[in-house]
Amino acid sequence: MPLDYPIHERTLPNGLRVVVSPDHTVPTATVNIWVGVGSRHEEVGHTGFAHLFEHLMFQGSRQVGNGEHFALLHAEGARLNATTWFDRTNYFETVPTGALELALWLEADRHGHLLDAVTQESLDTQRDVVKEEKRQRYDNQPYGNALTDVYAAVFPEGHPYHHPTIGSMEDLDAASLEDVHDFFRRFYAPDNTVLTVCGDVEPDEAFALVEKHFGDLGGRAEGVREVLPQVPPLDGPVRVERREAVPNDRLHVGFRLPVDGTDELLAASMALDCLAGLASSRLVRRLVRREQTAVGAHAAAWGFVDGVSLGFVVVDVAPGADAEAVEAAICEELVRLASDGPTDAELEASIAQSERSWLGALAGQEERADLLSRYALLRGDPHVVNTHLDRLRAVTAEGVAEAAGRWLAPEHRAVVAYLVREDAREEAVA
Incomplete structure (x- = not known):
């Protein structure tokens, strides 16, 4: 209904x-x-x-x-x-x-x-x-x-x-x-x-x-420019490394994504769900449960309107595990998802999670008001609150694989690695 x-x-x-x-x-x-x-x-x-x-x-x-x-x-x-x-x-x-x-x-x-x-x-x-x-x-x-x-x-x-x-x-x-x-x-x-x-x-x-x-408030907004054209994926890997007094090594793997409101962004978001956005996602199954080289993994897609959106995967590396090996495993799963696409179970789980989140937000008066304002301002159409799920359910496994291949390929990644500083590691052991 x-x-x-x-x-x-x-x-x-x-x-x-x-x-x-x-x-x-x-x-x-x-x-x-x-x-x-x-x-x-x-x-x-x-x-x-x-x-x-x-x-x-x-x-x-x-x-x-x-x-x-x-x-x-x-x-x-x-x-x-x-x-x-x-x-x-x-x-x-x-x-x-x-x-x-x-x-x-x-x-x-x-x-x-x-x-x-x-x-x-x-x-x-x-x-x-x-x-x-x-x-x-x-x-x-x-x-x-x-x-x-x-x-x-x-x-x-x-x-x-x-x-x-x-x-x-x-x-x-x-x-x-x-x-x-x-x-x-x-x-x-x-x-x-x-x-x-x-x-x-x-x-x-x-x-x-x-x-x-x-009604009597005057004034007009000045200098509000048109949004920029779509930014393409990164043309090569980017790496930023920080050594700080953090609890454990953490990898942030970021990607440029399509702008908000596009079907391709929905597909890329589902690809990120399959990677690390679900309790049963691939990186959770492989790194956290099977190999135990990570203690946690999650992913998100943030829709923006000015020429690009942001997707990222965050993985907390387990103590004693090699952060480079964990990053290599992430890249392997990115390639595999683009090649094979999501399974029926993964696609169903991603849609179910998105539906639950969407309906939960709309059930609350405050969240519904916020979504109405969001889509009226950024998309010119508050009725998106009633139509979003229809578009979500129309995403196919083939669309997810294509979005993963185009936007989430390892060569398009930017890695921000926060690594435990050696003196901090020694203090923790002591």
Whole structure:
């Protein structure tokens, strides 16, 4: 039976795209806003700005004091947060239905009038907060900078996905107040934004409330370029090696993949499932269970829109095992998958896992709102939430083998190897 979540759409005269999906099962509503600005929109020398604004957006606006956004909504029993990624920044809150208008008023004030409150003091404060976040999440965590190394190895210098979302602390230190204001004015505009309301509300009521609070917001996004053409696979292996005080050797094997929304990306994602994305995947069976040269393996495919996506396999090498031999085994399995294709059981398991994950996400009001915003902003079609599984089920074993051969061949890999530093290994033994 096909999915049939109700989806209503409207675009305001100022360009704001509004999506409403009524769901009266519980008396709550989720407001989910995706702004078309992420780290891929940043320029060389000005990285980290998109993530910085995720923090600044909670520090007050024209009619809201510092910290009041959280305080007012928490007083209503709300749950709220924000995140930044390569292709977007999102803001979201789930509130009792009676607090929906409060949530929309707060969002409209900061999305339309944030700069009234972005002073040198607030900029300096949030710069320090971001620096501390980087120290905690990246610099002082084992393997904390591994994905940053993967991005730099897989994507060419100057490409929008070459640098991480956290950005450069040197760039943030050099940013002036005017630099920050200019960035907001360029990207935070109604015509670069999708607002989704999902929950216990009628469409006409939700549209009227959004129009009331967002309808008079002006401004147009500036300099939002067309996406880049598809980037081909790497033309030869790339290797980055780090020796650090990590618990065990870990291999990150990255690949360029087709852009999001393509059938070929779905096929490549299933190929990665067969390799290491399932409990019964090939690398788990071979390296973890049979040869016991690894203690864990997983894989993922991240769909991006700006000319390329990212796929990667991560393998934790077992103590005493040879990381080079493990890498060679990974390459053997890549070749074998492209040559033989997935078995019927592997294809069925991959589809089943993807279906379970998709349906689980849609079952939650917050996750459904997020997916509606995602596909409205990045694909121009929120109805993808109802049609995605049909495309997933149409992927064939032949398609998976072809995608593996084209995108996941060993010669197209970028390996980021985090290896135990010898003095750290000796300390662990002692």
